[in-house]
Amino acid sequence: MPGGDQEPGSYYVGVDVGTGSVRAALVDQRGIILAFADQPINRWEPQFNHHEQSSEDIWAACCVVTKQVVQGIDVNQIRGLGFDATCSLVVLDKQFRPLPVNHEGQSHRNIIMWLDHRAVSQVHRINETKHHVLQCVGGVMSVEMQAPKLLWLKENLRETCWDKAGHFFDLPDFLSWKATGVTARSLCSLVCKWTYSAEKGWDDSFWKMVGLEDFVADNYSKIGNQVLPPGASLGNGLTPEAAKDLGLPAGIAVAASLIDAHAGGLGVIGADVRGYGLACEGQPVTSRLAVICGTSSCHMGISKDPIFVPGVWGPYFSAMVPGFWLNEGGQSVTGKLIDHMVQGHAAFPELQAKATARCQSVYAYLNSHLDLIKKARPVGFLTVDLHVWPDFHGNRSPLADLTLKGMVTGLKLSQDLDDLAILYLATVQAIAFGTRLIVEAMEAAGHSLSTLFLCGGLSKNHLFVQMHADITGMPVVLSQEVESVLVGAAILGACASGDFASVQMQ
Template identity: 85%
Template structure:
């Protein structure tokens, strides 16, 4: 604590609700992280493609981690609290009690998670309408958005859920309501996942066309009164226009956020969304449905995983830190990326969000051998990381073909802590990757929103300038460009072949 006649310390709390855990940080006015805590949260998968959580469980976890990070601090000095969370759907009744989103009638499980794919037939019917609002979500709506999930509830859980529902929240807006008692929704949530337009408001004809006229009738009171305009944050990058940066938030899944002064319509990429992230700019959001989850899936399913766990534990390392060092051991004289010269992965094990917008696509691996040792596991891990980076390259190329001009990547989220993941993104896109000085940059971002809400800063931009700083810049190994260009050709062939196989199987 500062002494004398200096201003007493001012602190902000950032809370990040991910797919598997809630994390919190105490941050000071300079953006320095002073305390950190995390808490796992429950997930249910009652049947394939159904993924559910509990809003009460998540809120309890938020309370636990927040209390931990403010221990020893005068709470009067905590000036603001900011949340970020997955775009999962929370369902409450008119008295704000949880309602079941499942066939079992378990009201604890009142959240349909972002990665839930139960509403496949609903999203097909919505896309068949070819309604004009769809041009603002890349031409076709994703099964991960809220409209198909709402329609599924109406068609499948009419009596136990739909007819009793009083409030549908995007998870971050639910957290804001729990913290403040205010039901107002954020512009970011409604624009990006609910088809709201910052310029025109709700489009009544869309909801009536898809069979959800209920919302129009009650003046949209169940899904959102616009209130606090909660916007995201970026980092300053000298000498380049803000529109040349692509922010990649990479955790269980990945989001690719690019902005433009004028609306750019990118087939298969969500948006353009006006003022959803940066005031006055249009946002396009690409994404990969599984990234961190895919890496875990590939590594944990390999026969050598128990050996990997034992060796990593013996060194007090994470399994990924151990794999990275193991790759350095086996690469010999060649660059590490060259170990996958004959092993290639197509990463859409949970369908493709962008830019192909095809949830029927599957994962592919070519080049498998009979060996099941640790070398084999490490190289499969590397090929998976590379596949995710090639997916990012494909999204960037789609955005650039439509009119974006991207020259720099900004990475944050859990996977940005993995140096191999970062280097592969630089090498495969051919662009420098900028990392925040604070490793937990997502939490600092949430705290920045809390700092702005406190009134201590005049704007989000001022809070960003004072509280976020560029740390490391990772440059691409341009001498390896030819190799990655060849692997990228194979990457594109994989999906081309998968579509051919599907056509053969559907034919006579």
């Protein structure tokens, strides 16, 4: 965050809604986290590839964690609040009540999650149009974006959902509306997931061509016709009702939000590296690739001019850092894939027992176990005969093929703990090779990348970090604040408060 005239002892609250939990942090003017809390949230999978959540459940979890992080401080020193969240689709009726996104008619389950792949036929039809807006999503729209989900709702839940709907929010925008009563959308979510253009606005011809002309007819009131840059102050700040829910003072500034990966990118890509002797010191910020590693991995690179990268989303203007174009690569369900491979192995109960006995996480135990069996060679060579193709949930970038499936080759009949550890290593390596493929695609298109800046849960795993350094051949920088996503959310609140002129790094 740039220097400003902020008052001594000013604090900011960042709230991050991830796939499995809501987290909050109390952050000071230097960007240092002083308090942290998290709370799990519910998920439903009524059938394969259908993933749903509840906006009421998520808001309740936001209230729990914000109250926890402000305990013991004078809440009147809190100047701003910022939200980030997954790019999931929230559906409300004209009175802002939840509507069901499922055949069961369960209205509390009113969110289609980002990782939901129900709209496969819809996204194929959208991509067959070859409409020019697709040029800004790498040439091919992802099933994880909002247009195919909206079309699925229109075609499958006409009476119970579509005809009654008054508001379709990206989850980050739902949270800022809930806090302020302002329905303005963030430029970040609309540009990155809804085909909005920062320069030209909505493209009527696209919505008409894909069968969603309803939005054009009502001047886009259901999906957003007031758009603000991330960090802009919303309305009169926190409403009295929301303030009571969150345990914060009414009227404090609330910022236009960010998608969670973009908050992580904002929190880490502008890090001050002076004085650490790092190779990237003195290099432009455009040489950095922020990799946000959690349930999925997102690869965020910025440029002064627009760069079109086949299979990589963007270029999006000012969607993360004001004045810069953003390209966003990604690997769907990377953290989830590691869990899937490890937990499904026959030796997992033994691993759990041994890790528990040592008071370690299963991954800390696996990392130490790999060190025991690697003998004289570097640990990476343990997988010389075992290879994983990691696209168990399709490929987001740069192949942009949602039909791809995963593969493992080189399996043996044995299923002991050594085999589990090596399969885990091969999975981590496969994800790192995916990052390398994205870097190569971005560089071939015109990016000049020299350093990876990692944040998110997987950046705490030293094996994951080491494999990314080894396989990409690039130095890796880790943030002093591991929870860079929460720092990014708090930066939004600091900007909205007026204490800082911009979210722009200095």
